[in-house]
Amino acid sequence: MNKTQQQLYEIEDFPNFCHLWNIVPGGSGKGIVFLRKIVDSIHNNSYSRPGCKLPSFLIMGEGKSIVSMALMNSLALEDIRVVQSQYLDAGINSRQFFSDITSSTAFIIENIEKIRTGAESILWRFLKLGRCGFQNLLDKEEIILHIDNIIVLTSKEENIYSIPKTILDSVDYVIQLEPYTAQQLQLIIHQLLKFSSIIYEEKVLQEIVGTEPIEIKPVIQFLKTCIVTMRAELEDCLTLEIVKKAKRLY
Numbered sequence: 360m361n362k363t364q365q366q367l368y369e370i371e372d373f374p375n376f377c378h379l380w381n382i383v384p385g386g387s388g389k390g391i392v393f394l395r396k397i398v399d400s401i402h403n404n405s406y407s408r409p410g411c412k413l414p415s416f417l418i419m420g421e422g423k424s425i426v427s428m429a430l431m432n433s434l435a436l437e438d439i440r441v442v443q444s445q446y447l448d449a450g451i452n453s454r455q456f457f458s459d460i461t462s463s464t465a466f467i468i469e470n471i472e473k474i475r476t477g478a479e480s481i482l483w484r485f486l487k488l489g490r491c492g493f494q495n496l497l498d499k500e501e502i503i504l505h506i507d508n509i510i511v512l513t514s515k516e517e518n519i520y521s522i523p524k525t526i527l528d529s530v531d532y533v534i535q536l537e538p539y540t541a542q543q544l545q546l547i548i549h550q551l552l553k554f555s556s557i558i559y560e561e562k563v564l565q566e567i568v569g570t571e572p573i574e575i576k577p578v579i580q581f582l583k584t585c586i587v588t589m590r591a592e593l594e595d596c597l598t599l600e601i602v603k604k605a606k607r608l609y
Contacts, residue, residue, distance in 0.1 A: 373554050
């Protein structure tokens with residue numbers, strides 16, 4: 360990839376390209392390390408036996424959305440479908456979401472704690488059985504959908520017991536991501552700036568991240584403000600002075 364191509368990318372594009380080996384894990388990184396092992400086992404055809412269903416995941420904690428996308432990218436999956444759980448139902452919405460899949464299809468269902476009862480029952484069938492029946496309203500026949508693809512559920516709740524018990528009992532792996540340290544988040548900001556071909560002064564990383572405790576979402580939002588300020592100043596380097604100015608505006 361040449362520099363001209365890199366300059367086409369914005370910070371927002373990063374989740375579509377990152378993978379589990381180029382993001383920094385939170386805390387001790389046990390969740391990330393475990394996901395890497397699962398990816399390796401899938402690439403080594405550990406799940407290639409007939410009737411063997413690919414694993415499902417519940418990912419909780421800081422950075423769950425970017426980690427979910429990194430998991431999909433690490434498996435080279437191209438058709439990644441993302442939906443808020445409250446938009447699934449017991450009928451046509453769920454059927455459309457899970458229809459017309461290929462071997463490159465994967466599903467991310469966010470805010471799983473908000474899933475409705477009817478959709479919860481359908482999702483349980485896909486997670487536990489790998490199949491679910493839907494009634495065709497036109498000819499009254501039942502349509503059976505078979506799913507052995509990756510399904511990732513995410514939750515912003517810290518309490519695992521906020522997740523419906525049927526879902527919690529049927530998902531294969533629960534990954535609790537640990538909080539990011541300041542140093543780890545500085546490395547993430549470095550990757551985001553490098554990805555977007557933005558030159559920066561080294562001291563800006565500490566200024567953007569600040570001190571612990573840290574939440575990743577507000578930090579990345581502030582980074583975007585810094586970049587907007589830099590471009591408004593017609594500068595081609597993100598300096599400490601620009602970051603401090605952005606902080607006064609933020």
